[in-house]
Amino acid sequence: MKKVAIIGSGPAGIFSALELSKHNPNIEITLFEKEPYSSGGMINDCKLNLSHEIGMNIEELKISEENANNLISYIDKTFLEHGAPDNLYGVDEDKIKRLQEKAKLCNLELISCKQRHVGTDNSKNLTDKFKETLMKNGISIQTKTEVKDIIKNPEDGFAVITSKENEESFSGFDYIISAPGRAGSIWFREKADKLGIKYLWGPVDVGVRVEMLKKNYEDLTDIIYDPKLIMDSSDKEFTRTFCTNPGGRIRLERLVENEDTFSIINGDANEDSKTNNTNFAILTRFYLTEPLIDTRKEGLELVKRVNRYGGGKPLVQRMQDFFNNKRTKAEYLQTNGLISTLNPSFVTPGDINLAYSYKVVSKIKTFIEKLDHLALGVRADPNNLIYAPEIKFYETNYITTPDLETNIENIFVAGDGAGKSRGIVGAALTGILAARGILKKEGVEYK
Ligand SMILES: Cc1cc2nc3c(=O)[nH]c(=O)nc-3n(C[C@H](O)[C@H](O)[C@H](O)COP(=O)(O)OP(=O)(O)OC[C@H]3O[C@@H](n4cnc5c(N)ncnc54)[C@H](O)[C@@H]3O)c2cc1C
Structure with a gap:
């Protein structure tokens, strides 16, 4: 059985874990989160921008508009299944068109976008439901557990060093998905330098x-x-x-x-x-x-x-x-x-x-x-x-394949901390891409 370590339980980490567990029950997944509660930035406000023009760059991600739109619908459906409100904003196309024309006269461009708003008051319920699904899917969620280091084994795989309540432990993994968000980006860049992972300045x-x-x-x-x-x-x-x-x-x-x-x-x-x-x-x-x-x-x-x-x-x-x-x-x-x-x-x-x-x-x-x-x-x-x-x-942008695999084989990145997204839906989308990259390497079909 292959083992995957996901670092960070924001939308990038959660959606990569969901995607992996949905398509391959034979992968053992551990989600590490240094905070006491899993959710990352999803706990704040949680507006869902349902457009590929917001929160991601599909050219940089090397995905087609059609693929991005399909993934966004899939992410939206998953949010709805976990309690996001039905109410959609930004649906009156005539009014939006008129506003776009007015904006153009002011030399501004208005992006048309459908949006959902969960709200800080409702986001805890939503993230609790995601957590329930992850646990039902057999994912081990390790909260209050900070990943301190990633060491490449001389042969295959990686040793991941974690710290929980000042106690250190080591575990072995075949794949890493690093999704530490903006707050963890500096930490991961230090690890990337050590591991030889290549990146550009964003x-x-x-x-x-x-x-x-x-x-x-x-x-x-x-x-x-x-x-x-x-x-x-x-x-x-x-x-x-x-x-x-x-x-x-x-x-x-x-x-x-x-x-x-x-x-x-x-x-x-x-x-x-x-x-x-x-x-x-x-x-x-x-x-x-x-x-x-x-x-x-x-x-x-x-x-x-x-x-x-x-x-x-x-x-x-x-x-x-x-x-x-x-x-x-x-x-x-x-x-x-x-x-x-x-x-x-x-x-x-x-x-x-x-x-x-x-x-x-x-x-x-x-x-x-x-x-x-x-x-x-x-x-x-x-x-x-x-x-x-x-x-x-968004200062570190890792050089990756379209599946978000870095130049170090079997280390994938996702989310804001890797310079791949700028918002919840974008982070979720990149989490799915990384998970599918691993599924592909394992020869697993997904639909
Ligand atoms: C106040 C506020 C309001 C926002 N409102 C919106 C909004 O309405 N809509 C929107 O689209 N975006 C919003 N955002 C931005 C959004 O939260 C982020 O774009 C999104 O959460 C990025 O997802 P991520 O998975 O990449 O990272 P994050 O959600 O940041 O998750 C990363 C997780 O990794 C954990 N971590 C980091 N390092 C380690 C480590 N070494 N070991 C273990 N765990 C680690 C962190 O604790 C964190 O939980 C808001 C942000 C803030 C602060």
Whole structure:
């Protein structure tokens, strides 16, 4: 019996485990998760973007549009079987078409996309059901178990070293699927260097999160729950909206890097209890070339810089002050600002212009001016709030076959941490591709 170790229980890990167990009961699967609970990022908000234009790059993945669409339908069906809501957003094609024409006049591209929203309040139920299926399929789920190292055996297979409650153990595996997410990407890159796994430097998306009154963004969110608008879409360093949360909350995310912890901004929403505000990110993508190629390091420098200006916290600024290059004062915010959904003690009022580079700030300002034509009030309301740093790292992109096998035979990668996806559906899709790669090597047919 062949043994597979899956590292990480996010959507990439869960869907690879499901796919393997569904088609080959003779494979022994162990899913390692360092946190106490299996789910990865699926526990947050859990909007499902059902389009191959979002959260993945099918050209890079080397799959056809038809294949991607079939896989997305398959993933959607699996989510529905595990309790995702029936309700679909983004289905009124006439309204979407009109909005797309309007966006074009503002030099923005609107991606049409059907979406489901599970919500942070319902995501625990959903992930519990996935866990039940995994256990029913005979998968061993090892939570609170961190994979520390992967060692290639002189002949076949790998030794995987794990640590649980400070106790180390070794086990042998024939295949590895590494899906450690963005939080585990640096750890895996160190292992990849040791194992000789080849990779390229990927981009970093950096920007701000805007918070405004829900009713002022409804011209867009009533048509598409999470409208994906892109500026300079033909340029690889494009700027776009990302992760819109109507009636949602601003969330603080901890970024742990070696011994340091930084605070970055994110957002989510419940499905059943809504706030009066909507938040969304505006991110601009950058790549680096020689002599500075380490996008992770440079992205982190930006995070450090903003945290430094905020005295160890993220920054918040009023829209009007952001456009006037003026620091927002705490006293003014308390009496005149929009009521933030984030505890004010978690952020420092300041000037984002001072902390970010001209390139980032100028692109964000141009984008906001354009967006204001589509949803009047984004720029026009002086009291809207802008938070920084918002950042998404996709800095390591492993060189793989279309089955996501690396140059080290039998080590596969999947999900955001491998630079293969940028969201839940994309991560799930790459998990399936990796699993099918193993099935193929084992001579197992799947449909
Ligand atoms: C606040 C927030 C809201 C979000 N909202 C959405 C949304 O609405 N829609 C959407 O599409 N995306 C959303 N995302 C992004 C989404 O969560 C990710 O794109 C997705 O989860 C990536 O899946 P993954 O399987 O690659 O990695 P992850 O989901 O990050 O899972 C990786 C897992 O690996 C574990 N791990 C890492 N290293 C090790 C190790 N050495 N040993 C054992 N385990 C390890 C981690 O603990 C983690 O559980 C959101 C993210 C956040 C933070």
